[in-house]
Amino acid sequence: MALPQRLSTFRSSFQFKLLLRFTLFAAVITAVCVTLFVIYQIKEDKRHVSEQLRLEARSLANSVRLPLYAENLELLDWYAQETLRLPKIRCVEIVGGNGKVQVRVPPLPTAPGGELIVAAAQVRTLPPHFSQEPSLQGEGDLVGEVRLYRSTEDLWQAGRRLAWFSCVLAVACWLLVSFSCYLLLRRVTASFNSLMRGLQNVHGGDYVSRIAVTSDDEPGRASASVNELAESLRQREEENRRLHRELMASMDFEIASKRQLVTINTDLEKEISERTRAQQELKNLVEQLPLGIIWSDDEGGIEYLNAFIAERIGYSDTRRVDEWLCRVCPDAGYRERVLLQRRAAIEGWEREQLVTFYEVKALCSDGSQRHLSCSNQRSGSRTVDIIIDLTDRELLQQQIVRNQKLESIGVLAGGIAHNFNNALTGVLGYISFAKKYLDQSHRAHSLLLHAERATLRAAGFANQLLSFAKGGTPIRKAVPVARLVEDSVQLATSGSNVTAVIELPPDLPPVYVDDGQMRQAFNCICINAVQAMPEGGVLTVSGKSVGSAQEGLPAPLCGSYVELSFRDQGCGIREEDKSNIFTPYFTTKAELGTGLGLATVHSIITRHDGAITFDTTLGDGTTFTLYLPVFRSKGQSAPSGATPLPAATVAGREILVMDDEEMIRNLAVQVLSSQGYRVTVCGSGEEAALLYGEAYRLGTPYIAAILDLTVANGSGGKEAARRILALDPEARLIVSSGYSDDEVMQHYRDYGFCAASPKPYDADKLLRLLQELEQRREGEGDLALGDLTQ
Numbered sequence: 001m002a003l004p005q006r007l008s009t010f011r012s013s014f015q016f017k018l019l020l021r022f023t024l025f026a027a028v029i030t031a032v033c034v035t036l037f038v039i040y041q042i043k044e045d046k047r048h049v050s051e052q053l054r055l056e057a058r059s060l061a062n063s064v065r066l067p068l069y070a071e072n073l074e075l076l077d078w079y080a081q082e083t084l085r086l087p088k089i090r091c092v093e094i095v096g097g098n099g100k101v102q103v104r105v106p107p108l109p110t111a112p113g114g115e116l117i118v119a120a121a122q123v124r125t126l127p128p129h130f131s132q133e134p135s136l137q138g139e140g141d142l143v144g145e146v147r148l149y150r151s152t153e154d155l156w157q158a159g160r161r162l163a164w165f166s167c168v169l170a171v172a173c174w175l176l177v178s179f180s181c182y183l184l185l186r187r188v189t190a191s192f193n194s195l196m197r198g199l200q201n202v203h204g205g206d207y208v209s210r211i212a213v214t215s216d217d218e219p220g221r222a223s224a225s226v227n228e229l230a231e232s233l234r235q236r237e238e239e240n241r242r243l244h245r246e247l248m249a250s251m252d253f254e255i256a257s258k259r260q261l262v263t264i265n266t267d268l269e270k271e272i273s274e275r276t277r278a279q280q281e282l283k284n285l286v287e288q289l290p291l292g293i294i295w296s297d298d299e300g301g302i303e304y305l306n307a308f309i310a311e312r313i314g315y316s317d318t319r320r321v322d323e324w325l326c327r328v329c330p331d332a333g334y335r336e337r338v339l340l341q342r343r344a345a346i347e348g349w350e351r352e353q354l355v356t357f358y359e360v361k362a363l364c365s366d367g368s369q370r371h372l373s374c375s376n377q378r379s380g381s382r383t384v385d386i387i388i389d390l391t392d393r394e395l396l397q398q399q400i401v402r403n404q405k406l407e408s409i410g411v412l413a414g415g416i417a418h419n420f421n422n423a424l425t426g427v428l429g430y431i432s433f434a435k436k437y438l439d440q441s442h443r444a445h446s447l448l449l450h451a452e453r454a455t456l457r458a459a460g461f462a463n464q465l466l467s468f469a470k471g472g473t474p475i476r477k478a479v480p481v482a483r484l485v486e487d488s489v490q491l492a493t494s495g496s497n498v499t500a501v502i503e504l505p506p507d508l509p510p511v512y513v514d515d516g517q518m519r520q521a522f523n524c525i526c527i528n529a530v531q532a533m534p535e536g537g538v539l540t541v542s543g544k545s546v547g548s549a550q551e552g553l554p555a556p557l558c559g560s561y562v563e564l565s566f567r568d569q570g571c572g573i574r575e576e577d578k579s580n581i582f583t584p585y586f587t588t589k590a591e592l593g594t595g596l597g598l599a600t601v602h603s604i605i606t607r608h609d610g611a612i613t614f615d616t617t618l619g620d621g622t623t624f625t626l627y628l629p630v631f632r633s634k635g636q637s638a639p640s641g642a643t644p645l646p647a648a649t650v651a652g653r654e655i656l657v658m659d660d661e662e663m664i665r666n667l668a669v670q671v672l673s674s675q676g677y678r679v680t681v682c683g684s685g686e687e688a689a690l691l692y693g694e695a696y697r698l699g700t701p702y703i704a705a706i707l708d709l710t711v712a713n714g715s716g717g718k719e720a721a722r723r724i725l726a727l728d729p730e731a732r733l734i735v736s737s738g739y740s741d742d743e744v745m746q747h748y749r750d751y752g753f754c755a756a757s758p759k760p761y762d763a764d765k766l767l768r769l770l771q772e773l774e775q776r777r778e779g780e781g782d783l784a785l786g787d788l789t790q
Contacts, residue, residue: 023174030170034481038166042159046117046152053119053150056086056705061121061146064094068123068144073102080105083148083370085338089150090116097142108149140498198226208234212506235769292372292387295379296321303382311370312389314365319386326364345376346383346542356463358391370617395554432764476608478631481562484518487543492526504543511562512626513608518628521601525566525624532570532622538565545630553627554611560630565623572618578724581614654695654704655770657681658688658720659736668706668766684711685775692724692731701728704773709737709744718744718751725752732773 060083067075080092080103094103125140198211210230211223292309296302300321310316318324322339329335341358347358360372373388431448431509438444482504489500511518529539546553548565551560573581605612609629616622655677657668665681672679680702682688688707695701705724707717718733724731733754738760739747746757757767 009703019178019182022185023178026177030174034163034170036165038159041162041420042155045155045158049150049152049155050117050119051147051415053120055459056083056089057119057121057148060092060148061123062452064146065123065125065143068094069095070124071102075101077105089148089149089152090151091147092617093149095147097144102144115152117152118147118151120145120147124172166774195223195226198223199228202226202233204232291389292385294321294324294387296383296385296386298381298383303619308389309387312364313362313370313387321383327365329360330363334361342374342376344387345374346378347746400617422593427760434684434695436671445509450463476512479513479515479518480510481543481564481628482507484515484522485543487521487563488522488526489541490531491523493539496530498530498539499536501538501540504542508562509560511544512631513628517604518608519633521604521626524598524601525626527620529566529568529570532568535642537621539569541565542567546627554613557611557627560632563626564626564628566626567621567623569621572620573614573616574618575777578616597724610636617695654678654680654700654702656688656692656695656702657706658683658685658706658711658717660679660684660714661708662706667684671766672770677770683714685715685717685723688720689723689727693727696728701731703736703769706734706736707753709742710734734769734773 008376009614015755051419060079064076064079067079077767080094083089083092090107092103093101093108096102102222122145123143125143135275143466194211198209203207208230210227219384261565285584290308292302292313293306294302294309302319302321302324314594315324315327325335325338327340339360342358345356345358357375358375360374362370362372364370370389370391372392373390375386377384377386387441418755431451438448475652482502485504486636488501488638492498493500498674526539533539541564543562543564545560547560582598587685602612605626605628611627613625614622653676655672657665657666657672657679658667658681659668660683662683665683669681680691682691685707688705692705694701707720709717712716717737719732721733732755733753734755735751736759738758744751744753745756745758747752755773757766757769
């Protein structure tokens, strides 16, 4: 055996463990004894030296009594010098009775090798009857005191020598004890080793070898028992071999006789597998059906209900049909009518009549209501309830009808709002122009100011009507939902006693919407919620991601959407008002509402390919649920703005105004002419392009052209701009329209315009626009007039 292996075996042996414990114990005992002995010897040496120094101090005190009493310093110094000759004395001090040091030889030193030992003795006069008895020496008067200082350097040197010698002796003793323990343990564990070798042989299957028994102690008796066990195992092994031969012969016979049974079992397993697969396929088919299936026995116990029932209606934990109907139809009278219709349907099936359907208004486990169409069939000893959910179909039909109504009203509303804005442009323009001729102190000035404010308010209604009717093409991009919701909720609840709770998960994906239009929709819903809670309450906004795969979307949506729910604690919506809440001009707030808020929200959400639903309970609040499409990185990106056009060279103060309203043209002539502009007006895009081309060829181009976007019976500003820019790419064109939400008005630079002026606008803002155009330098950015009409 190699030396490393032998060492490893020895370290894991019982002998090594005992030896290690004995040697460690001996080392600890030896170290403790040596340490205690050295400490005790050092303390004894120090005590002996201190006692000797005290006696020397007492002798010096007796010698200097008379010189100290006579204050003979010379004699005292001599005594001190003589005492200093004693071994290891570092300093001698003689102190008078008044505490003054009379002699100190030499100055008090610092011991280089350790501390100093100090011994003091008082010097007293002899008593009247002089006696040599030590007990009578302290009865005289105090004359002074003697102090002796001795170093301990010799004591430390003696201690170190003692410690070194003790350690050497302790190590020698420890080695002797350890070697003796090794020899003793080697002899003691020899029998144990022999026993272990025998056990290893038995464990390895050697039942023939025997352990030599050399003693009658415990290991010897254990060795004898192991030998008996080995003999017993040998006999049992021989018996097992015989039985094994007999068993193998029996097994060969059994295998030969059962081969036919195995073949039969294989065929039977195939048949069972095919039947099980067919049942599983049938179950999967039933699970995927877009209708509910409930199987029940003759006693009414439910044996199976599919996933459609569990997801749409709930109560999958019920065990009986009557219990399930009790939860679906909590009203006892209505439930009794449903049971009668169910029994009639079962009896009609048994008489082989046509399948009878009956309708049920079901209360789902989540508190919602669903409209179900039910029928029943018998299959053997089972009754099958077939349930069709008509809720989504009805909602889809209602949504189609509502969209058709909104579309027809929207076309009419868009035309009215456009014409209304054109008319308001003339009214607002003439009012602002009239104010210029009146001093602010004039009585009519305040009246004109009120009229101007009323006109601007009317313009706001017209813009809201436009947003409902057309709303403009959404400029869609990826927008975080949380930011839109927080801004809208904060704006609506500011200054009110309504508490807002926003529960949006942090991983909610961004939505693909128009930021501005969606803010308008959220603001409208939040303001309605605040107005529904005049006494205060909680507005809760929650959201989650849903998809068509989860069947959580209203028809006909399909794909990935973000579901936002705005839940208030208001008065709710009456049953007779539910069908009209998205109808334009319908409002229950006669003094505050215009009836366009929710209609505008519905229009905006629909234009974004989303959906809006609501759920309300009278007296318990309303929940509006919005479904907004999720942003996808491919194929969805916000259109980028066009590069700003460079400023044109100003050649004069000629202005071209194109508008199909004569009142607006007259207003432009009066307002601009009063400021020194030379105004040319026309009523169509063709005329505008011809007039601009003629002036450009004559070398006197217009410094600006104000073009109406929409012209009746003719080309509008968009076509006129295209023709003018083809002639003069540096032309300064301003687009104006009553459709403030039109795509051209929102992104005028994409169509070649350098500014936009939504109608209605007043004289001051129109003049400020033209003045800023004149002050533009080449290379600066474009001018946007969206803020001039607010």
